[in-house]
Amino acid sequence: MPVAPRLASPVPATARILVVDDDRRSASVLAQWLCSLGHHASAAGSAAEALQTLGRGPCDVCLIDAALPDDGAVQIAKATRAANATVAVIALVTPGADVTPALAALRPDALIPQPAADADVLATLDAARTAVAARTVDAASCPVLGGHPSIRRLLDVVDRIATTPATVLITGESGTGKSLLARLIHDRSRRAGRFVEVACGSLSETLLESELFGHVAGAFTGATSDRSGRFLQADRGTLFLDEIATASPALQVKLLRVLQQMQFEPVGGSHTHSVDARIVLATNDDLAQLVAAGRFREDLFWRINVVTLEMPPLRERTSDVLPLAAHFLSRAAAQAGRPVTGFTAEAAEALERHTWPGNVRELEHAVERGVFLGRGRLVEFADLPPSVAAARGREPAGEAAPLKRALAAPERQLIIDALEKSGWRRDAAAKALGINRTTLYKKLKRLGMDLATLAPTP
Numbered sequence: 171m172p173v174a175p176r177l178a179s180p181v182p183a184t185a186r187i188l189v190v191d192d193d194r195r196s197a198s199v200l201a202q203w204l205c206s207l208g209h210h211a212s213a214a215g216s217a218a219e220a221l222q223t224l225g226r227g228p229c230d231v232c233l234i235d236a237a238l239p240d241d242g243a244v245q246i247a248k249a250t251r252a253a254n255a256t257v258a259v260i261a262l263v264t265p266g267a268d269v270t271p272a273l274a275a276l277r278p279d280a281l282i283p284q285p286a287a288d289a290d291v292l293a294t295l296d297a298a299r300t301a302v303a304a305r306t307v308d309a310a311s312c313p314v315l316g317g318h319p320s321i322r323r324l325l326d327v328v329d330r331i332a333t334t335p336a337t338v339l340i341t342g343e344s345g346t347g348k349s350l351l352a353r354l355i356h357d358r359s360r361r362a363g364r365f366v367e368v369a370c371g372s373l374s375e376t377l378l379e380s381e382l383f384g385h386v387a388g389a390f391t392g393a394t395s396d397r398s399g400r401f402l403q404a405d406r407g408t409l410f411l412d413e414i415a416t417a418s419p420a421l422q423v424k425l426l427r428v429l430q431q432m433q434f435e436p437v438g439g440s441h442t443h444s445v446d447a448r449i450v451l452a453t454n455d456d457l458a459q460l461v462a463a464g465r466f467r468e469d470l471f472w473r474i475n476v477v478t479l480e481m482p483p484l485r486e487r488t489s490d491v492l493p494l495a496a497h498f499l500s501r502a503a504a505q506a507g508r509p510v511t512g513f514t515a516e517a518a519e520a521l522e523r524h525t526w527p528g529n530v531r532e533l534e535h536a537v538e539r540g541v542f543l544g545r546g547r548l549v550e551f552a553d554l555p556p557s558v559a560a561a562r563g564r565e566p567a568g569e570a571a572p573l574k575r576a577l578a579a580p581e582r583q584l585i586i587d588a589l590e591k592s593g594w595r596r597d598a599a600a601k602a603l604g605i606n607r608t609t610l611y612k613k614l615k616r617l618g619m620d621l622a623t624l625a626p627t628p
Contacts, residue, residue, distance in 0.1 A: 217242030239611025255496030286418025342481030
């Protein structure tokens, strides 16, 4: 990138910017120019140096050479996003270079082809920060957070059925966010009434019937006055029946009539009430299996199985873990009144590796614990629950560690021999080995070879 006079930046705010390029001089030139425009910019020539810089504080914008060896760009992107959920990640790409896999893993907010004109750099910087701002607003406006394709498909269906009267059945494991999805359906339905939620599994059959349909005075012991039920409270709104599989056979019969006619009588009463309520139900059980076992009415099952939405478990959408964690961290930090901005790289790695049997609810509680117990600006590895922290040490499934260790020794020796013969010049050593410089970098990183300690002192 030229050192010629440059354009002034249209970005009004001072940004903390990190530039990472294995051509250290290019990174420094770009960082110096950004500093001349009023930004706080730093340069790094490797992933290790960039991670060290990030350890001193998060950045607002990170410009990364997408061709860094050994997935270095991906490591940096993860670390920057872990430390600051609103960071703008910009990939520096060389036309003609095959960086497609790296870009897919990076998920950059913008690209800058190299070399780039000043105006293009500034325009891309603004575009990336605008994209991050828009994404942050979108996430805040939608309680069902996540960008995984499975979540996007769910939200697409929600948009199509929200304004219809269709009954919706939400399935999925405990803690996946079924109640949040139900509330989102109501919010997008434009119905004038309330969102009323009933946890069917928390009440006995008698109390649940009274809770749903209300009762008249004297209907049972303790019923000293008339009481309206949740169906009436949800008139012109949405009634969300959670844990519907726990409803007794007798209550299932009454529910079937209400869902078909939207009419009911309160417990102990004879007056028939009519309501206009949208019904959304949820369960973490397989209702089809319960029907086959005779534990759930088949006619009721077909009545509520109009539109079925299945919430995926968190382990099947690991790309959502850190964005969700960032959302929960922001909320917990506000509750705690502490300036916690993100996670250390170690903590973020543990969050991504954990299988989350408790799903999003478990993640929320883990992040809250980290914020409440932590002392610093970043949630550290030691602040996480033991079950989550233990996940960081797990080996990837199916990795043949003994074979890899056996092959590493001769490979390491071949590389050292090539470096010694080439006077420790990496480009010459790579050529002697029949590989390119990027591949050599990857091998050095994978084998844990630090040339600073291996090369003889001049």
